Amino acid sequence: MSARDRILGRLRAAAPRTAPAAPDVHTLYEALHRPTSRTERVARFCAQMTGWRGEIVRVTHANWVDTLRGLCAAKGVNSLLYGPRGVHGEALAAAGLSVLRPYDRPVDTWKEELFERIDAGFTSTRGAIAETGTLIVWPDAAEPRLLSLVPPIHFALLDAGRIHDTLFDAICAEGWGSAGGTALPTNALLVSGPSKTADIQQTLAYGAHGPKELVILLLDETPAEAGTDPATPTTEARP
């Protein structure tokens, strides 16, 4: 008999014959106080994210690439890694940013360069969570996982219309991993600020292993008009 069969055998012999009813998670979240407008939701996200030391820069479709160019210059970024096949890859390439470096080959062939010679990484985001000031990052073949981890600065473009109130809302609205919903990628991520640690005498230090800075380019075309948007989850198709 294998370890598997022995362990499962013991558990089966001991498992209660009737399982309790499935936990009611929805009720818990229904009782939450929620933002009542899109403006409030965006404001909440920004306040929380700023609390995690994420930097928020408001941009429009027309100016985000130039803003990014300016930020790179201001932060002394000489190499900006991006996914050329990513949703914003074409826009970036077309803008002719001199610092752009494509992440277009397996990491194994250029690990040292990635770790030692890249100043910043750029990714899209799937959305965000207002309650906790959290980005939802969905790496894939076009935008690899290490883009948001290895370079010391992480730039992330976020569409303000895709901010959910809570993680639970995001999972339910998009049906993460459920039949007919959104398939989970190899590695889905939530990111709330730059990497940090408090392991030395509870003193907070940033840039433990991952990025030391997280900059969110917040794409928000809607002029601030409170109350126009009912508090429904934002579930438009991915850009």
Added chain:
Amino acid sequence: MTARHPLQFVPAEEFKARTRAATDDAHLRQSFRSAMDFLMAKRAAQFPDDSALQRQRETAEAIRRYSLARLPELLEQLERRLTANGVHVHWAENGDEANAIIIDIARRHSAKLMVKGKSMVSEETELNHAMEAAGIDALESDMGEYIVQLDGEKPSHIIMPAIHKTKQQIARLFAEKVPGVSYTESVDALIGIGRAVLREKFMQADIGLSGVNFAVAETGTLCLVENEGNGRMCTTVPRVHVAITGIEKVVEKLEHVPPLYGLLTRSATGQAITTYFNMISGPRKPDEQDGPEEVHLVLLDNNRSQAYADEQMRATLQCIRCGACMNHCPVYTRIGGHAYGTTYPGPIGEIISPHMMGLAATHALPTASSLCGACAEVCPVKIPIPDLLIRLRGEATHDAPAGRAPLLGQGAAKSRLMDAVWAGWAALYTRPALYRAFAWLATRFRALTPPVQSGWTASRTPLRPAPRSLREQLAERRRAHR
């Protein structure tokens, strides 16, 4: 108090000696006192509304109880889904089996270096020792774990492994052990040193090891909670990722995760969320540029199934390892994590270690509690820790009831003397004539009470009967008033 030898045995006498040494160490007590005060205040600030907190705890408890009730089928579902996703699933009865599985994987890849994200289960199996014996370097990469490993120690807290160390101690340690580093007390500089050393290792490592905070059966997803990014490094950069977890960590659906995750981070360090929440569902796909080519999951029992078999003790497995029970424990705060001599210290360690290591080795642990109930009050999944402590005290001092299999080490703390004392007590208190005779004798001959009464008089005045029993005093008073 360094623990170079594997922590496999905790003889009661040694535990007592260590607690004495720990309480005499003013430095250590100061470290823990201030760290625990800090963590308690941060947690409290996260839960301003008690009724909301109670609703969250009830939901979290319901999720854990539901998951445990269906544990065997959820484990099978998890295995099926992970396998379909391309993850290799292994099962281990005990720590040695788990280590052997991991060493075997390492050997197949001719691995020389393994980088480790934070994993208490790998501490439980003493994986680092086993890897070392097999000639493979195992390097801890969580800053706190890196620090304690560099000093040849073990974590003293499950969330903050180096909580017992001051920054001066860490500064000295780095200056001594890290080549080319001079003494600095700047925390930013110290973290920078760790970052530089470990980045080098992430690049070189052949295998990355991680723990698992939640395993989702329906989607075949391994969830990891962390702030530093070392967990993401370990699970993304090396060619092989091995995750190890206890069999109890599984939940059915992804939507069951948010309430647990929200309570975990708030209870642990008073954070609304951690920097990273990593949901891994498989190895690198053919068109992807990074991520491990191979992902393994090791499911470890290590006698968790013994706790599972008992309806009351099954609650032990609800634990999500937030560490709040130790942060709020007056005993833990005074003796620190190392005194326990087990992987899991504090209240959760006192109720889980007897299953993992047997009561023969651990029967003193459930007695290291004043039963004040602080642990149960803060536990986010409502484990009735004091009830379980009392239960384990009983199991340690009695045989198993007829018809029930004995626990590992059942009755290990049985003492003839104590049994005789209780039998005598029962006889005395159920026979009035005998009781009166005893009271008369005890009060008349009180001068004969020994001045040294074993452990009692070590720090207290001796117990001595009153000159007259209460009954006699009352009778006298009645006579006087007549």
